[in-house]
Amino acid sequence: xxxxxxxxxxxxxxxxxDFTTYCNSxxxxxxxxxxxxxxxxxxxxxIQLVKSGEVKKQKRLTFQFGEAKKNSSLHITATxxxxxxTYFCAPPNITQGGSEKLVFGKGTKLTVNP
Amino acid sequence: xxxxxxxPRHKVTETGTPVTLRCHQTENHRYMYWYRQDPGHGLRxxxxxxxVKDTDKGEVSDGYSVSRSKTEDFLLTLESATxxxxxxxxxxxxGGWGASYEQYFGPGTRLTVT
Numbered sequence: 586x587x588x589x590x591x592x593x594x595x596x597x598x599x600x601x602x603d604f605t606t607y608c609n610s611x612x613x614x615x616x617x618x619x620x621x622x623x624x625x626x627x628x629x630x631x632i633q634l635v636k637s638g639e640v641k642k643q644k645r646l647t648f649q650f651g652e653a654k655k656n657s658s659l660h661i662t663a664t665x666x667x668x669x670x671t672y673f674c675a676p677p678n679i680t681q682g683g684s685e686k687l688v689f690g691k692g693t694k695l696t697v698n699p
Numbered sequence: 700x701x702x703x704x705x706x707p708r709h710k711v712t713e714t715g716t717p718v719t720l721r722c723h724q725t726e727n728h729r730y731m732y733w734y735r736q737d738p739g740h741g742l743r744x745x746x747x748x749x750x751v752k753d754t755d756k757g758e759v760s761d762g763y764s765v766s767r768s769k770t771e772d773f774l775l776t777l778e779s780a781t782x783x784x785x786x787x788x789x790x791x792x793x794g795g796w797g798a799s800y801e802q803y804f805g806p807g808t809r810l811t812v813t
Binding site for chain 2: 591616618626627628629630635678687688689690691692
């Protein structure tokens with residue numbers, strides 16, 4: 586089935602360092618969503634990217650969608666302890682048709698040392 | 700967050716027993732989903748519903764059934780629980796058709812099958 590590769594699987598940083606997670610697909614994506622899951626919590630929607638080369642910012646978070654729409658990234662500038670959690674990318678499940686189902690990457694777990 | 704609740708929040712059951720997990724949403728969302736989350740696998744779709752009495756399988760549907768008799772309720776049943784079904788189960792809902800809508804997740808149910 587359709588898969589998305591998310592790297593790295595784990596990332597540990599010192600508070601104040603930057604962090605980036607990447608999401609790669611072998612197929613062209615119509616769009617991609619990003620979710621964050623705090624430890625012990627549930628996934629929460631962060632953003633959706635639709636256009637080729639799109640860049641969106643949310644305070645210290647920058648989301649990018651590749652020109653070929655096969656990859657995406659999330660960059661956090663100057664991490665804080667509140668950024669701790671697992672970040673998932675989630676494009677539509679093309680192999681099962683339609684945009685009503687998402688396929689989640691395995692996530693990048695971010696830990697921040699204060 | 701949308702009003703999505705799950706019950707029970709924790710359950711321990713024995714192999715071979717039937718188990719039903721309940722998801723309730725107060726947003727009048729048409730689409731509802733059941734996922735399981737396991738270490739190293741991210742979130743995997745079990746079943747989803749696109750309306751009352753309309754359901755479809757996800758990528759890991761074997762051993763699970765679902766029912767949706769009302770818009771607000773989506774039930775997940777393990778007919779005969781196995782240890783491989785020990786997992787954290789998340790329900791989610793989505794308000795509209797198409798990729799522009801995000802999914803809202805419930806708090807999760809931690810199920811242990813002994």
